[in-house]
Amino acid sequence: MKIISLIVDIGGHLVVPIRKHFCYLSCYNSNIKNLKDQFQKLGDKRAGVQIEIDVAKQNGKVIAPEVESWVEKVDNISEGLQRFLEEDVKVNAMCLDGWCPNLKSRYFLSRKAKKKTLEIDGLLRDGQFDKVSYPPPPPRIATSSKEGFKVFESRIPVMKEVLTALRDDKINMIAICGIEGIGKTTMAKEVAKRAKDDNLFDEVVMVVVSRKKDLSKIEDQIAMMRRWEINFENVLVILDNVLEELNLKDVGIPYKVELNSCKILLTSRSEEVCNQMKSHKIVRIEALTEEEAWSIFKEMAGNCIDTPNLHPIAEKVAKECKGIPIAIVTVGRALENKRKNEWVAALQQLRKSISKNNSGLDSTVYSSIELSYNFLASDETKSCFLLCCLFLEDYDIPIEYLVRFGVGQMLFAKIDKVAEARNSPCND
Structure with missing residues (x-):
């Protein structure tokens, strides 16, 4: 009885792998068809992603690293799959038409088709991206020459006042306020250049805030800061053209007064908005003489x-x-x-x-x-x-x-x- 039980037990363990290998032979046609179908789906998905990539690049956006990696994997596997289907599978099909089936070849082709189908399934799952692209990283203010900036006598006290505030450890948010077209953005950029030249900050980045507050756009720009390894330590963040109160936490800026993690320089037409943002220092720009x-x-x-x-x-x-x-x-x-x-x-x-x-x-x-x-x-x-x-x-x-x-x-x-x-x- 023990011998019979042992034989049954061994036989049971052998049935599964034998059935699996036999299935490669019997399911050859269906495995090849499934591979072709999934390969077609992958090609369609790849084409759709490429359209999104092209549009994003035309708009000056940066393609997400995971998307670029996925595209490279798809292109690599697609090239091998094309050869597999056009050469190996086609040759075997011609052999079958000539009534000389090669069972060994049929077995290996079926098994390879099954394996490649599973690879494609994984790529299709991985190709479900939340975002294909991001806005370009906020511009890092260059530290080169100051050409193009008119150093008017009336502007010098304003610049000095802002730079003094940036050096003050007790001041974390400074606002440059003035009417439309008065030169707030130009002043902010020049102050940033000089602050960087004086080594007040490791990085200076600028985010433009649109007329209609678009939190998702600003969040994307802040996300790109992190992707470009800007960690907000000793960083000056310029928020340009703030027309209504903006919650910094809502857009992912880790602004904490007590930790002094970064400083904020904002420009706004409205002094009320500057106060709502709890600016520690508000500097006004007046008209030229x-x-x-x-x-x-x-x-x-x-x-x-x-x-x-x-x-x-x-x-x-x-x-x-x-x-x-x-x-x-x-x-x-x-x-x-x-x-x-x-x-x-x-x-x-x-x-x-x-x-x-x-x-x-x-x-x-x-x-x-x-x-x-x-x-x-x-x-x-x-x-x-x-x-x-x-x-x-x-x-x-x-x-x-x-x-x-x-x-x-x-x-x-x-x-x-x-x-x-x-x-x-x-x-x-």
Whole structure:
């Protein structure tokens, strides 16, 4: 009885592996079909992911590392699978058609097909990504030259005040406050450069906060900081253009006053928002002095404003800019080397447009932008300008997008190809 029991026990253990190996022979056709079906699914999935990757790259985003790794694995296995199906399986099928089945080959092909199908199943599961891409890492403020920053006398005390606050261990959040176009962002960037040059911080990064508070966008940017190994130790985080109260914890910034883990420099048009954010120090930026405003206006408009018949009108135009840098630059460039009658018309337009401003912008900024638009050289150029309204505030618009939209809307006269439109003068 013991011998019989032992034989039964051994036989039971042998049945499973024997059945498994026999199944490779009997299930050859179904294993090959399953492999082809799953391979097709993997190819479709790979194509879909590639579309998302291409769109993300066109938008300047960074592809998630896990996505890049998955794509590489899929491409590697796909190349081998293609050869397997087109060479090994095809040769075996031709052999069967000739009535000379090679059972050994059939067995190994079936087993390999089963194994590769399981690999594909795993890749399909791994290919369920939460996100294919992330916004690019917030720009690290360069420590190179200070070219492009106008060191006006009225700005020096502001810069010193902010830098002093950044050096103060008791101050963790500093706000630069001022009306639209006054130069808050420019000041923040220059302060950041100088702070980095003086080794006050290991890293300085900037996050732009949009007009409509988009927490997910800011969270993505903060997540990219961590992916780029910015650990918020001795880091200055610049939150630019904060228009409403922002909870730092909600966007993943580990801001803790007691731990002094990082410092926050924010810019805002609203002093109330700065107080709501519990800023320890609020520094206001005021308009440029008349002398400073005239200096930059002359640089933008050119030496033509020094001619006797134009100088008085140019002075009046400059004063209408109210010492706001963005208005001075915009109007000055629009009127560069223009005739006297155009300057007179511009002065009248600046004075009139303020009364009809309902855009929510500062009236001086609004009138300068309107003037600049009206002085654009052609309807094509104006149309390109208006296309910019399709994008979010602070979005870095690629010229390629404007070209494609413009061609699609037939905005370019006698141009029906993207390549021709790309070289159009309105894209200069």
